[in-house]
Amino acid sequence: MKALTIVIGAFALANLPIGKLPIYVTLSGFALAAIVYAARQISPYLRIFVVMYALGYLLLASATLLGELGLLPDLVVSLLPPAFSASAAGVFAAIVFGASFIPVIRTITTLADPYFYATTPSSGFGRLFSWLGATEGQVGSRLVALLIAINFVQVGMQIRLNLWSRDLFNALQEKNTDAFWYQIFVIFCPLAAIWIAIAVYEVFVDSALQIRWRTWLTRRTAARWLDNGTHYRIPLMSSDTDNPDQRIQADIRLFIAQTMSLSIQLLSQAATLVSFVIILWTLSRDFVIPGTDLVIPGFLVWLVIAYAVIGTWLTHLIGRPLIALDFRQETVEADFRFSLARLREYGEQVALLRGEKAETQRLDHSFSRVVANFLQILSRRMKLTTFTAGYSQLSVIFPYVLAAPSYFVGKITLGQFQQTAGAFNRVETAMSFFISAYSTLASYKANVDRLTTFNDSMSRAEAVGRETSLAVRTSGEEHDLTLQDVRLSLPDGRAIVHVDGFTFEEGPSVLVTGPSGSGKSTLLRAISGIWPFGSGQVHVPPGRKMMLIPQKPYIPVGTLRAAVTYPGLDQQYGDEDIRSALAAVNLGHLTDNLDLEDNWAHHLSGGEQQRLSLARALLAKPDWLFLDEATASLDEPMEAIAYGIIAEQLPNTTVVSIGHRSTLIAMHDKQVVMHKEESGLFDLREKTAQVRPSPAPVAE
DSSP states (O other): OHHHHHHHHHHHHHHHHHOOSOHHHHHHHHHHHHHHHHGGGSOHHHHHHHHHHHHHHHHHHHHHHHHHTTOSOHHHHHHSOOTHHHHHHHHHHHHHHHHTTSHHHHHHHHHHHHHHHOOSBOOSSOGGGGGGOSBHHHHHHHHHHHHHHHHHHHHHHHHHHHHHHHHHHHHHHTTOHHHHHIIIIIIIHHHHHHHHHHHHHHHHHHHHHHHHHHHHHHHHHHHHHHGGGHHHHHHHTTOSOOOHHHIIIIIHHHHHHHHHHHHHHHHHHHHHHHHHHHHHHHHTTTEEOTTSOOEETTHHHHHHHHHHHHHHHHHHHHHTHHHHHHHHHHHHHHHHHHHHHHHHHTHHHHHHTTOHHHHHHHHHHHHHHHHHHHHHHHHHHHHHHHHHHHHHHHHHHHHHHHHHHHHHTTSSOHHHHHHHHHHHHHHHHHHTHHHHTHHHHHHHHHHHHHHHHHHHHHHHHHHHHHHOEEEEEEOTTOOSEEEEEEEEEOTTSOEEEEEEEEEEOSSSOEEEEOOTTSSHHHHHHHHHTOOOSEEEEEEEOTTOOEEEEOSSOOOOSEEHHHHHHTTSOGGGSOHHHHHHHHHHTTOGGGGGGTTOEEOHHHHSOHHHHHHHHHHHHHHHOOSEEEEESTTTTSOHHHHHHHHHHHHHHOTTOEEEEEOOOGGGGGGSSEEEEEEEOTTSOEEEEEOOOOOOOOOOOOOO
């Protein structure tokens, strides 16, 4: 940035003695140099725009200077945009720099900037862009720069086409055949060919950038959501972040697509506005109000500005409710989709309970919220469209009505008449960007709000994980698991457990019992390190592998091999080890389906799912195994067999179980009870040791 500042300043300074460029081009160079230097502190995404417009200034000013010095061919000079385009580049940079301090823009760039800071290696997608940089952030930044350059060229071509329109209609008025065909074949055809080629290349570059950006941001967000139990803590904290799956899948995709589309469009309209305002001012510099002798310099400029400002204000008043309505529509749509997915997951339970009518009523209620909100959006958009469509149609005739009297009395040529109308419409379209794009902007704002609340929820969950007073630490050379002054609370702050001091010795199996709601499962979650609400210290033995199996196991969609080896990788265990583990828990009939992909949670009963989770433990061979009612769906004989298998195949594993059945007592060496103290909190108390029976044989 410093080097670019010096180059621009030196170029502007060198123009002073040469005097071939208008003074405003030179002065804008000095202003632009200051903007580039100050832009070092703004968003890296917006900084790309400032840099590109600075380079655009150098290119346009240099080309204009070379043309004035006679160092360029006449054909090239005829295709160049006017000299004020270089100054317009400085104005665009100033607009971007000023916009970087607007709160809503800062919110957007907070979401966008991490990608352009990324130091991860460049992805393999789009190898044509590998020359742009070694890191993803470098490639992304330069792809944005390339899109801005394309946009810059397109705006310059629009200016040149406006001048072409003037010359073409002047040739028609003068019935100059040679000038007419010159404008068609020598000027228009090359411009049209260039325009088409640039438009196609723009689609390719834009698509490449979007898929790269989405890939990086999706992976980063998903990894952050899954890291260190954040995904688990978010719903515990009564967060207003609903449906995180939608935030990651849909909202990120829309955010990237709309950010690129709107930012490029906005800068394009800004460039068009500045460029054509100058043209329109020149054309209406001595404008006479029809029917009078009153001269108002630049009357058409003032008219289009007033017209657009009033239209934008009225559009905002009419369309403002769309922001909240679009936000709510995404929420109710996601809730309805989640209800359908959950019904599919629990289809068997619904069928057994004959709950179809209740589910139909529930789905109808959920969908009615979708319809009701949609109708509100429809009503608001119809009102908005009525105004914006009328506004657009009325603006078409304005320049013709105002310029026609001057044309009829011979003050302007037909070409100037057409050029005036074209410039007026370009300026009006640019200034009316917020009017024509209001519905899109409302949807975009809702999308930004959804991603922002999701990021805020993850930040709060991460902060709770970092700042918790409940610490899980390794305990030197100790082999036991010790709880010291452990207090556990619910997310609402209500305390439920206080363990002043307790030790789970390595070796003997322990059964933890107690009434429902006494905090047994919460205690295991605290030991595993995912429960942040509380204080105290949990000392775990160093170098020991710990595994917790919940009552309802998670079975991912995919191959049976992946389901059995979870959370390990598919190839972590050999086929014989997997088959042996399945056979040990009486699931040997599944061993021929290891590579069959399916939703196994729908094909396995509750008991089979719990036995599959026990097979995972047999494969993982943890040093400490925590079973949170992990055999509750098994009948008592099968439960006894399961504990016998664990004792036989995992002789060096310390088992800590939670359960309610009295038959479990005989399957453990010790029993610990969650006892309610006078304070109302539950503490751990050890009961008389039990005698473990011999392992039961495996049922065939």
